[in-house]
Amino acid sequence: MSIYEHFRAEEKPFIDQVFAWREEAGTYHQERMTDFLDPRQQDILRSVIGHSEEVVLAFDGGSRGSERKRSSIRPAYLQYEVVDWPISVLKATFSSKFLTLDHRDVLGALMNSGMKREKFGDIIVKEDAFLFACAKEMESYLLATFTQVGKAKIELQSADEGEFAIPEETWAERSTTISSMRLDTVVAAVSGLSRTKASDAIGKGLVKVNWKQIEDPSFKLDEGDYLSVRGIGRSKLLAIEGRTKKDKYRVVLGKKQG
Incomplete structure (x- = not known):
């Protein structure tokens, strides 16, 4: 199975960039410092590189609880050297x-x-x-x-x-069942809004998925997606655990605390 199948088509260019960084560090022994990455990009970086024995990752955003962070991608033999974060x-x-x-x-x-x-x-x-x-x-x-x-x-x-003190990120987890992975259904589940009001919020541009504004209520979410609803806060689809006998999805939702 190709790793691309685990991510959205629009994320392929970033995944290709991550592969290039991995090759620079693992094959050519070059250190790479990324720009600030959002948490979704950090998740992709960990998925593609995180288990490599040839490359080590580190992240820093200026505070332990920073959401957006730069990443240091280095050959494994440098893992014990302190990173000079720019x-x-x-x-x-x-x-x-x-x-x-x-x-x-x-x-x-x-x-x-x-x-x-x-x-x-x-x-x-x-x-x-x-x-x-x-x-x-x-x-x-x-x-x-x-x-x-x-x-x-x-x-x-x-x-x-x-x-620049930012509390470390914590998620209040909740298991539930939902009828579909449509954006309006998930927004309703995480926000407490009715599906109609959730759909209205999406249409008004108040909802972002992985830091991109989405105005289509039928947009399908995947495990690991971050969800932001203006005025309500940030959530994450932490896990999709399967289907029930009534063909609903068993999911674990996380709501950001603080």
Whole structure:
């Protein structure tokens, strides 16, 4: 069975990239540092490389609980050497007297600054400041050019990684049965919404699967998929455990805590 059968067709280019990284490290003894990967990409990396005896993986996103992380892919003989992670943590302060900022504001401003999404990691927004991790090679550029988020003028500076504290990810697991693997059915199961309201949320662009907006209620989910519903939070289809006598799916759903 081909490994591609375990993943979606649109994930094939990334899987091919992972194979290339594995060959660079295992065959040609080259170290590779990836950009920031989302958890789905990290899962793929572990699936393709994780059990190799020739290659070792490590992940870091600036905090133990970071969601988006860079990966170090190295020959196995380097497994005991400390990784020098090229990650910077930046902190921006702003006046919160007349306005507030949220995660989407900061994310949009960073994207509009000319940075690609894979060049920065998690974002923490506080009352009058926000922090984020970025690729170290982007630090000077951001310090020189990133001065505003929406109407808020910001003062950006390097931060101590100790300020960038993110709780480690935990999932509250729940076993249940569902009639199908359609997106609207799974959204209803994880959110408590009716299937009609779940379908409406999908149609309004409020639902993402593996960090991509999906507007088709009939979209089929697979084991390991991440699911995000705006205003409700993030979930994961942790396992598909088979079918019942009534032909329903036995699944384990996880809801992100914190």
